[in-house]
Amino acid sequence: MLKIVIVEDESFIRKGLVHTIDWLSMGCVVCADAENGQDGLEKILTVLPDVVITDIKMPVMNGLEMVDKALEHTVFKTIILTSYTEFEYAKKAIDLRAYAYLLKPVDEDRIRELMQNVHGDIKKDREMALMLENNKAAVNNSYDINVQLEQTDNFYVAKTLERIRESWQERISIETISDELGVSASYLSRKFKDAVRHTFLDYLNGYRVQKAIQLMNTGKYRICEISDLTGFTDYKHFCSVFKKYTLSSPTKFMKKLKP
Numbered sequence: 001m002l003k004i005v006i007v008e009d010e011s012f013i014r015k016g017l018v019h020t021i022d023w024l025s026m027g028c029v030v031c032a033d034a035e036n037g038q039d040g041l042e043k044i045l046t047v048l049p050d051v052v053i054t055d056i057k058m059p060v061m062n063g064l065e066m067v068d069k070a071l072e073h074t075v076f077k078t079i080i081l082t083s084y085t086e087f088e089y090a091k092k093a094i095d096l097r098a099y100a101y102l103l104k105p106v107d108e109d110r111i112r113e114l115m116q117n118v119h120g121d122i123k124k125d126r127e128m129a130l131m132l133e134n135n136k137a138a139v140n141n142s143y144d145i146n147v148q149l150e151q152t153d154n155f156y157v158a159k160t161l162e163r164i165r166e167s168w169q170e171r172i173s174i175e176t177i178s179d180e181l182g183v184s185a186s187y188l189s190r191k192f193k194d195a196v197r198h199t200f201l202d203y204l205n206g207y208r209v210q211k212a213i214q215l216m217n218t219g220k221y222r223i224c225e226i227s228d229l230t231g232f233t234d235y236k237h238f239c240s241v242f243k244k245y246t247l248s249s250p251t252k253f254m255k256k257l258k259p
Contacts, residue, residue: 001029002049002050002119003047003049003050004031004051005047005052005053006018006034007033007037009036010055017033017053018030018033031049032046032049036060036061037054037058037059037061038060040058041066041069050122051076051077051078052067052077052078054079055080055081056081056082077122081106082101082103082104083103100117154191156191157191157195160200163177164207168204168231169231171233172231188200205244206245209246212227212229212250216253223239223254226238
């Protein structure tokens with residue numbers, strides 16, 4: 001159920017929106033209404049709505065100022081109420097921050113269409129937030145491991161970590177590192193997992209995915225280039241590993257990063 005706050009100084013319009021629109025059938029509920037921007041701001045910060053429907057020209061505080069102040073503390077979709085004569089002004093004044101515009105007198109079919117779109121977009125926003133949170137957890141997991149391993153008293157584990165950090169772009173394995181250190185691969189694998197709580201390969205892949213995300217954020221590379229740059233010689237394998245750690249394919253993840 002979407003939470004709605006309506007801010008409009010004209011009582012007739014405000015009461016009409018609150019009481020004559022069938023919000024429940026749209027999966028919405030009007031949690032609060034206000035007759036000026038100051039009251040509206042207080043209601044928004046109290047209710048924390050999903051959608052704010054507001055006029056621009058209002059006493060005490062106008063709608064634009066109210067929205068700007070509220071967005072410093074919470075996130076919501078803004079729908080601007082405007083007339084034909086003020087429409088161009090409204091579009092410029094909101095500086096494209098509005099989700100949509102509602103022309104007065106308000107048409108219920110148009111509201112229904114907007115709310116359907118809002119439902120879909122908020123669902124996508126929440127899915128994206130969950131995906132990023134899962135990714136953040138994966139990245140932070142690697143970071144936490146790094147912090148912990150700085151304190152390890154096992155010389156071989158410390159050297160293995162150092163090797164990963166220096167050579168993560170290269171083809172490295174627990175076997176090649178154990179040979180370099182003069183210990184058996186089974187011994188090093190066991191000690192590494194005891195200290196890190198992850199296998200060598202899980203840690204290496206997580207570290208590489210973290211680096212891949214950093215490269216994506218630069219906007220300079222294609223996915224196939226990032227695959228090569230992060231030590232994955234096989235593109236399909238890179239995609240499979242990336243999805244394991246972020247719950248998203250590299251292509252979808254990169255699209256979400258674009259403004």
